Amino acid sequence: MAPEITYTKAMRIIGIDPGTGILGFGVVDFDKTGKPKMVDAGVITTPAHTPHDERLEDIFDNLTDIIAETKPEIMSVEKLFFTKNITTAMTVAEARGVALLVARKAGIPIAEYTPMQIKQTLTGYGKADKKQVQEMVRLQLGLKEVPKPDDCADALAAAITHSLMSRV
Numbered sequence: 692m693a694p695e696i697t698y699t700k701a702m703r704i705i706g707i708d709p710g711t712g713i714l715g716f717g718v719v720d721f722d723k724t725g726k727p728k729m730v731d732a733g734v735i736t737t738p739a740h741t742p743h744d745e746r747l748e749d750i751f752d753n754l755t756d757i758i759a760e761t762k763p764e765i766m767s768v769e770k771l772f773f774t775k776n777i778t779t780a781m782t783v784a785e786a787r788g789v790a791l792l793v794a795r796k797a798g799i800p801i802a803e804y805t806p807m808q809i810k811q812t813l814t815g816y817g818k819a820d821k822k823q824v825q826e827m828v829r830l831q832l833g834l835k836e837v838p839k840p841d842d843c844a845d846a847l848a849a850a851i852t853h854s855l856m857s858r859v
Contacts, residue, residue: 705763706850709787715842766794767853
């Protein structure tokens, strides 16, 4: 039997899956053995026909409140990867920028991972599909069901990825 690995300290990470209409977040505690426990997870939604600046302000205000309530030590954010729709990429990039600003203003360090890094870390395969990643999130956190919506599961995946990558 292999000895149990212990780390120097426990860690609380907030993962972010950026988006303007839906921004996913997931707060996970990792004990000294690296075992994860979900603290909070969900999405920040903004109505589609609301002016863009108001949507960004809603994201800023809600994410600021979530961070104040949950007190994460680090933010793990999914990097953007778009190949086709530049308009979508721009608005998502703006929401991502708001999330980075919230972390900066709260004094929280930021880690960034590409979708491929997250897939590789959680499943062992950088081109895994969404369902495989979501199932690994469910298994890692010991949940009965995959977190919904997808944006929430993706944010939890970002948090788990940082824990695994920072403890290698």
